[in-house]
Amino acid sequence: MIELINVDKSYPNGVHALNQVSLKIEDGEFVYVIGATGSGKSTMIKLLNGEEVPDSGKILVNGCDVGALKHRKVPQYRRQIGCIFQDYRLLPRLTVYENIAFALEVVGMPKKQIRKRVREVLDLVDLQEKAKSYPDELSGGQQQRVTIGRAIANNPKLLIADEPTGNLDPEKSFEIIELLEKINRSINATIIMVTHDSVLVEKYKKRTIVLDNGYIVHDSSQGGYKSI
């Protein structure tokens, strides 16, 4: 479970990025975080993955008090989280296969197991035929599927997606969200997805948390886009 309790975060320039933010996300939920530019969405994600620490309040992720983690413990903590970004961030000199395998090598998985797991992941993201391709030989949607494969290779309990469809046309965006839904069901990962895409939010209705100026102004458990 994820719990934010009265979280405040400001930056050295005096901007209050998050104010008294409290929320609970149960295991296996798929949640959208929306809001205008500068409303605090990325800050919330950075707090969840340990990149930033709150000024006050508490952030609990599967029992771990993230804000209280020692600096050297953060990389280990982050291995439980899969991250998906708008700009993919694949390693350009590695093939699709190697990009996914790399995520498993860094956690010390034995080679034989890596081979098996990468095949399974390629199957899940439907990229078996592209295993030997390099990222620049793939379309945007395919690159995003590799990123998703890399993010889930290690069976994370939490998947954080920051504008995963930001660079894709609507049809490809639908494919990505349907893939994330499949992952949400098949490995029961909790998914938190930041998006600006009101069409997606309307079409694939889920719980939607709306941020405005660092405050949660709406949190629907029924889903649906709520304009602010």
Ligand SMILES: Nc1ncnc2c1ncn2[C@@H]1O[C@H](COP(=O)(O)OP(=O)(O)OP(=O)(O)O)[C@@H](O)[C@H]1O
């Ligand atoms: N490192 C930083 N130093 C100073 N101010 C920051 C920093 N990062 C973010 N901010 C400020 O904090 C506020 C929230 O920023 P944040 O990036 O969380 O918003 P966002 O909702 O993710 O925006 P966008 O949709 O544009 O990505 C903004 O006013 C932003 O300018």
